[in-house]
Amino acid sequence: MENCNPVSTPAECGLKLSKDDKGEKVNSTEFRSLVRSLIYLTCTRLDILYADGLVSRYMVAPTMSHWNAAKRILRYIKGDVDDRKSTTGFVFFVGDTTFTWSSKKQPIVTLSTCEADKHIDTRYHFLRECVEQKEVMLKYVKTEDQIADILMKPLMQDVFVKMRTPLGVMKN
Template sequence: MGFEQSPHEAAIYRRGSGGNALLVGVYVDDLVITGTKDAEVAAFKEEMKATFQMSDLGSLSFYLGIEVHQDDSGITLRQTAYAKRIVELAGLTDCNPALIPMEERLKLSRNSTTEEVDATQYRRLVGSLRYLVHTRPDLAFSVGYVSRFMQRPTTEHQQAVKRIIRYVAGTLDHGLYYPRCPGEAHLVGYSDSDHGGDIDTSKSTSGILFFLGKCLISWQSVKQQVVALSSCEAEYIAASTASTQALWLARLLGDLLGRNTEAVELRVDSKFALALAKNPVFHERSKHIQVRYHFIRDCWEEGSIKARYINTKDQLADLLTKPLGRIKFLELHSRTGMVQLCHRPTHKT
């Protein structure tokens, strides 16, 4: 049928380019089809029906547990039905909802001295929450944090999980809104880190966000693999991790568009980390850092990444590095594209 498989995402196929592009996403025997022309999409459907026994379910509305709503203003993604099942599974249907998923500055330890709880039930709840993160970046840090205590959970850890679920219970209709925007969209990333926030290992947590235009398309909250000796080093490691994701996203976007894309802008709120990335000379501050974390320097030199400094108050990835207070959390919740979908903003095109 003339399709080319994306070398950067095996489940995506493209035929044609420019004004005649047709894209197909495949999961087992389910296909998601889109293209620049309705006629191309319709013709492909007829090709498939002539070859395979298949059903046309119309405009995408539900896929892999994710609810999709499309109209002239844009697209929304949410998992309301799935979130309700998590609340029911936890026995918290009639709970008092929490305003934020985690208490500000909360610190948990694997060496908790409180009573142990049923590990199987704990893992079931946390595993369910991890799938909800696919449309809920506001849960990425808190769910990742409680995931660190799967081996021997205690009542202290269980209380943190129930707090997250009480937050979910109060935000069942929250999800991501992707407004229709005229013109070409550009990839922009944010990377941030706390410093030594894990009290068991003294390791830091990296927070990474990527936007395509105004739309949040990728997010990560992950504990760093090594101990950072300073906040500068922790930020540098986070920026290097973000650079690998930036390159993959840029190349995948190039596959979808059928052409090369411009350099990705990466926004960092540490001037020292940026100086370290620009300076190719090893010195007392950087000589001990593992070689792989200097990957960002290569990206900078070849022009695939353009890192720039932003003020800490504009660092959106802070949402993914630590438990925040209510005011800051709700501000970043809104600025990252999370909305209460029954009150979705309108967008004029």
Template sequence: MSKRYAEEVLRRFGMLESNSVHNPTVPGMKIHGDAEVVPVDETYYKQIVGSLMYLTSTRPDLMYATSLLSMYMARPTELHLQIAKGVLRYLKGTICLEIFYKKSIQLKELEVYTDGDYAGDNEDRKSTSGYVFLFNSGVVAWSSKKQPIITLSTTEAEFVVATVCLSSYLDEEDTQSA
């Protein structure tokens, strides 16, 4: 299902025959709201980002780039559109990827990975938190969002990520026990 929809998205935006890339965004890239003054069609840009958002349900690898692009939906520029097309080129090269849940008799322990991007937003200097929960090698929950506070160091940003991740896990535990 995900592969068919991904092909439809690439066809819709004229990227089906494009060259693929290995990363959804350039590692370490910073986007500014006023980096370029050349505006683009808001509706077209929103359609691309909305399609990518729908894909994130089975493609968590697109989550960071998609959430980054969604911050500029009010006034997208040529730079933002180029980055969105880069994500579509990544999708082209990884079209067969999606979440796969293996049937397993043995229950493994929950695996959790976290990461933080210290002061990643150049406009307000807030960091980005990200985490993913895996169970039997399948992703069961993930998040990537801007931290609510301004941290003063990379260590503090990583502690905030760990705290957000743990509170999300504990909230889920409380929901299941109720």
């Protein structure tokens, strides 16, 4: 991949991968090795977290489309010559600083709105108490400024580039 053409985002916008992909199978040992390396890299490259999580779902029986998605992450890294500062970092901020983050695939499908409402209700009351005790301050964030989107879905290039700076991955 040393001579690859760089790309501006780690995941193609609108990409749909599937475990039932009937495409050409690839060497699963090589695929797992690549994905493990990419996952290790997320310690300092929060901007590739979503794409890594996506390809890591297919380590058992990878196909050429999964391989190409993993290689795209390498092409993105190749094109990025900026600072690679470590970032700890849901995206929660203290002031303008990211202090913790998380991105994970949900373990179960919610079968009823009642199940979801019980979880929301519990979190709502917990957060309300924290606000009342002045332990946290909640701040409204417009949809287009949702920095956590970089952790959960592929974004258009301009949105992706905009979201890296607040995370501390890139300098202004």
